[in-house]
Amino acid sequence: MRLKPKTAEVLLLESEARYRRLFETAQDGILLLDAESEKITDANQFLLDLLGYAREELIGKKLWDLGFLKDIKAAKEAFEILQQTGYVRYDDLPLETKSGRHMEVEFISNVYLVGSERVIQCNIRDVSERKRLDRLKDSFISTVSHEIRTPLAVLKMGVDHLEASCMERFDQEESETIEAIKRNVERLERLIDDLLDLSRLESGKTGPALKTVQIDSLIQEVIQNSQSKAKERGIVLKDEYEKDLPPLMADPDLLERVMSNLLDNALRFAKSHVTVITQKMDNNIQISVINDGSPIKAEHIPTLFNKFIQFDRPYGGDGYKGTGLGLAICSEIIKLHRGKIWAESMGERGVQFHFGIPLKNKDAL
Amino acid sequence: MKAKILIIDDEVDYSTLLSRRLRLDGYDVACYDRGEGALETIRRILPDLILLDINLPNISGFEVYNRIKSDEELKGIPIIFLSALHEKEEYCLHFLKADGFLKKPCDSSLILRTITFVLAPLR
Numbered sequence: 001m002r003l004k005p006k007t008a009e010v011l012l013l014e015s016e017a018r019y020r021r022l023f024e025t026a027q028d029g030i031l032l033l034d035a036e037s038e039k040i041t042d043a044n045q046f047l048l049d050l051l052g053y054a055r056e057e058l059i060g061k062k063l064w065d066l067g068f069l070k071d072i073k074a075a076k077e078a079f080e081i082l083q084q085t086g087y088v089r090y091d092d093l094p095l096e097t098k099s100g101r102h103m104e105v106e107f108i109s110n111v112y113l114v115g116s117e118r119v120i121q122c123n124i125r126d127v128s129e130r131k132r133l134d135r136l137k138d139s140f141i142s143t144v145s146h147e148i149r150t151p152l153a154v155l156k157m158g159v160d161h162l163e164a165s166c167m168e169r170f171d172q173e174e175s176e177t178i179e180a181i182k183r184n185v186e187r188l189e190r191l192i193d194d195l196l197d198l199s200r201l202e203s204g205k206t207g208p209a210l211k212t213v214q215i216d217s218l219i220q221e222v223i224q225n226s227q228s229k230a231k232e233r234g235i236v237l238k239d240e241y242e243k244d245l246p247p248l249m250a251d252p253d254l255l256e257r258v259m260s261n262l263l264d265n266a267l268r269f270a271k272s273h274v275t276v277i278t279q280k281m282d283n284n285i286q287i288s289v290i291n292d293g294s295p296i297k298a299e300h301i302p303t304l305f306n307k308f309i310q311f312d313r314p315y316g317g318d319g320y321k322g323t324g325l326g327l328a329i330c331s332e333i334i335k336l337h338r339g340k341i342w343a344e345s346m347g348e349r350g351v352q353f354h355f356g357i358p359l360k361n362k363d364a365l
Numbered sequence: 366m367k368a369k370i371l372i373i374d375d376e377v378d379y380s381t382l383l384s385r386r387l388r389l390d391g392y393d394v395a396c397y398d399r400g401e402g403a404l405e406t407i408r409r410i411l412p413d414l415i416l417l418d419i420n421l422p423n424i425s426g427f428e429v430y431n432r433i434k435s436d437e438e439l440k441g442i443p444i445i446f447l448s449a450l451h452e453k454e455e456y457c458l459h460f461l462k463a464d465g466f467l468k469k470p471c472d473s474s475l476i477l478r479t480i481t482f483v484l485a486p487l488r
């Protein structure tokens with residue numbers, strides 16, 4: 001027996017049933033509104049459970065009539081943006097359930113046409129637990145860091161005291177022992193500082209302090225400070241600038257941090273040359289730090305900016321151990337500036353790091 | 366005459382080693398490990414400078430600072446905070462107007478330079 005082909009009507013019903021099921025079983029809250037009247041037309045079970053309302057209490061009401069939005073003025077503004085642009089997203093919007101429980105939600109909303117009607121769909125995800133864990137992680141890192149700094153201070157003072165009082169009596173091996181302790185105390189210090197900085201940057205607690213920055217002067221200063229280190233290692237450190245670079249809005253301290261991290265890395269692994277090029281590319285200022293040193297395998301490039309990533313390089317590094325956080329910090333800082341950072345392996349010819357900061361940053365941040 | 370320095374820090378290992386290092390540079394150093402009774406100790410020793418930790422049990426370094434600064438006899442003694450709570454630097458320098466803030470762990474050379482700098486106008 002041959003099966004009859006399904007009619008358009010049956011196909012439509014099946015499709016409707018599929019999407020209805022998707023809507024009802026979704027593990028995110030979904031709210032549908034009529035864009036013209038701004039009234040709620042439907043809500044899925046997950047949203048009803050999340051906010052503690054019955055479906056009848058929501059249908060036909062406007063969003064701000066219900067009291068779960070904590071900041072009505074901001075919500076109305078967001079609604080206007082949504083009507084104009086068709087999309088709005090919040091990472092942590094404060095909401096209150098019917099029973100008065102506060103929560104933070106991720107709120108994504110967009111407008112689309114169903115036939116001739118404009119429908120607004122809001123997807124709401126409870127991120128209170130994620131936020132709580134983030135805060136817990138930050139406070140844990142902060143406490144642990146302080147607790148580690150105290151015994152570290154004792155070690156550092158002890159070594160300082162030994163060095164000042166009896167270094168001349170030490171034989172070579174004993175001096176080397178002291179030097180090794182010093183190096184590693186300093187490494188732990190750097191690790192703690194970097195961990196705290198990264199956790200602060202990631203938590204968004206310290207946003208960038210934006211100022212008008214003349215990027216070429218900022219880079220010249222960082223390069224000036226690195227010249228002695230370059231000379232020590234027999235490396236020629238050069239900088240090249242495009243003429244008449246426009247100023248940009250950025251946090252000068254954070255950009256300086258990015259530059260010194262990249263330069264430090266470049267100087268550690270370069271064979272004989274490090275070049276820094278600053279130029280305008282489309283609507284960005286792009287800075288490239290190029291070294292002719294130890295290659296990085298192409299497969300390592302995508303993970304370079306992850307935390308605690310360090311590779312065996314064929315040569316270079318002078319036995320200096322980084323914290324494995326320097327590039328992750330750079331990446332977070334550039335993200336805060338709405339910019340891009342990336343690396344290119346040139347094989348045996350070395351490695352290039354680039355970052356770009358948008359010139360029209362003022363409105364974007 | 367050698368300048369007299371009082372270290373107030375509950376980490377006895379730290380204050381012991383720091384005092385040894387400071388003595389190498391000719392300072393006369395005393396240590397005290399609590400907030401309670403700190404004022405009496407200061408009155409007895411009358412140091413030229415105090416190195417003060419923040420995280421002290423019961424009475425914090427901030428409280429000790431305020432008590433010293435509201436004491437007519439002692440308020441002129443310069444105080445340098447020495448703490449692992451790096452984020453308190455601005456508060457100590459700009460709000461409390463402390464004479465210095467050193468971040469633990471700290472090179473003894475920096476501690477010595479700061480002490481010299483703070484004591485210079487008083488000599």
